[in-house]
Amino acid sequence: MKRRELEVEIREGRGKGPARKLRRAGKIPGVFYGPERDPVSILLDPRKLQEAVDTLSGMNTILELKSSTKDLNGCTVMLKDYQEAPLESGFIHADLFAVDLNKPIRVEVPVELYGNPVGVSLGGTLDQMLWSVEVECLPLKVPDQIELDVSHLEIGHSIHVSEIKLAEEIKLLADPEAPIAAVLAPRLIEKEAAPTEEAEAAEAKEGKAEEPEPGEKPGKPEKPEEKGKPEKSGRPGN
Numbered sequence: 001m002k003r004r005e006l007e008v009e010i011r012e013g014r015g016k017g018p019a020r021k022l023r024r025a026g027k028i029p030g031v032f033y034g035p036e037r038d039p040v041s042i043l044l045d046p047r048k049l050q051e052a053v054d055t056l057s058g059m060n061t062i063l064e065l066k067s068s069t070k071d072l073n074g075c076t077v078m079l080k081d082y083q084e085a086p087l088e089s090g091f092i093h094a095d096l097f098a099v100d101l102n103k104p105i106r107v108e109v110p111v112e113l114y115g116n117p118v119g120v121s122l123g124g125t126l127d128q129m130l131w132s133v134e135v136e137c138l139p140l141k142v143p144d145q146i147e148l149d150v151s152h153l154e155i156g157h158s159i160h161v162s163e164i165k166l167a168e169e170i171k172l173l174a175d176p177e178a179p180i181a182a183v184l185a186p187r188l189i190e191k192e193a194a195p196t197e198e199a200e201a202a203e204a205k206e207g208k209a210e211e212p213e214p215g216e217k218p219g220k221p222e223k224p225e226e227k228g229k230p231e232k233s234g235r236p237g238n
Contacts, residue, residue: 034098
């Protein structure tokens, strides 16, 4: 990781009034602090800050301060937090945290997937559940991002944190069992085939015969024909 330079100066005055005055002059308020350091109010150019962190490392970029103030000049920091204007892009406040290049730090590193999964070519969908993982290492050893090949994933398969390979000096702090991405099975789009018109008509007829209409009494069963009785002749006897 390369260091980027950032110019800062001591800020006089606090509150909304001085902050607005700073922004009209093209500057923004900020705070510099760190372990065993009292917070210091600073001012800086928001465009210079944007250029400095416009890297793959983003907020993990190591910044080296340049200032006319001796206590600030040469300090190494990271952008710990910031505020942006609600309706427009650009920083309106920044917190810079002092880091010791010889002491490990804990940071979140983004996870970048690459490759076309086998399961996706068969109709599945790649779902990424984890977009960053926490690591611990020296500030200049922080990786820009962690790349994972997912081309081997089939439908129903997933890739976990335990499969991340890092340099020995970088300690992975995330849960090894946590899934990072998985290929999900395709959803069923077609519903079951609708019954044919003939089947619907037959079902309706059958149901009508078995169930009487509301208010209708069930019909009596037909009497079986009596056996042994001769049929009457249609001709009159002599």
